[in-house]
């Protein structure tokens with residue numbers, strides 16, 4: 001797989017969902033203890049297979065619930081598939097659920113350390129990059145304020161700045177460009193473009209904005225009900241998706 005950065009083989013993801021409606025937490029625990037909850041299996045992904053070449057900017061499109069986020073989380077290693085295999089080459093920066101590990105009681109700076117360590121950076125690395133992260137986030141004035149007082153856009157800006165401070169071989173972007181205001185959206189899109197052009201980063205990109213997918217990606221995959229419907233050049237996939245989804 002010399003030119004392949006991501007190889008997804010036969011990936012299936014099954015979730016168990018309760019088949020009856022449980023109207024209270026008390027009821028849930030009673031039934032859980034008595035082992036009376038009935039579950040149904042639900043396939044979020046079914047035998048998904050594809051590969052992404054090094055340096056490619058690859059979009060994943062599909063309607064709500066098609067399985068896009070589940071697939072990205074499996075590739076990022078956040079979720080383990082029920083079946084199948086994913087092989088990736090190089091460091092991955094997953095821009096997924098930015099700031100999922102943030103703590104509202106801690107300040108911006110403290111959260112940079114916390115999130116950086118959760119992402120696998122060393123304390124020294126975070127210290128060296130602290131100024132760069134704060135400067136990119138444009139949150140200098142609020143960086144000692146507890147995060148619970150940040151708006152959701154401010155948290156996303158901080159999360160994006162932490163995640164992109166490394167130079168990853170693979171960047172996984174899930175809808176993050178839709179958070180933040182238009183100025184930060186432009187700035188983060190520019191940052192991603194420079195990572196692609198200057199550093200040859202391979203990008204997996206999910207967005208409901210088809211124009212954004214078309215602007216950024218070269219190739220795309222259309223997921224439908226957890227299955228690969230079609231893979232090809234981004235313009236072709238988007239045009240078929242618009243006409244047939």
Ligand SMILES: Nc1ncnc2c1ncn2[C@@H]1O[C@H](COP(=O)(O)OP(=O)(O)OP(=O)(O)O)[C@@H](O)[C@H]1O
Nearest residue numbers: 015016017044062063064065066067068069070071
């Ligand atoms: N933890 C979970 N338990 C049970 N079902 C789940 C879980 N996470 C996701 N699902 C289901 O799996 C399916 C795929 O979800 P996923 O979030 O991957 O879709 P998506 O394509 O990213 O959707 P959207 O465009 O709405 O973000 C959905 O039907 C969803 O309800």
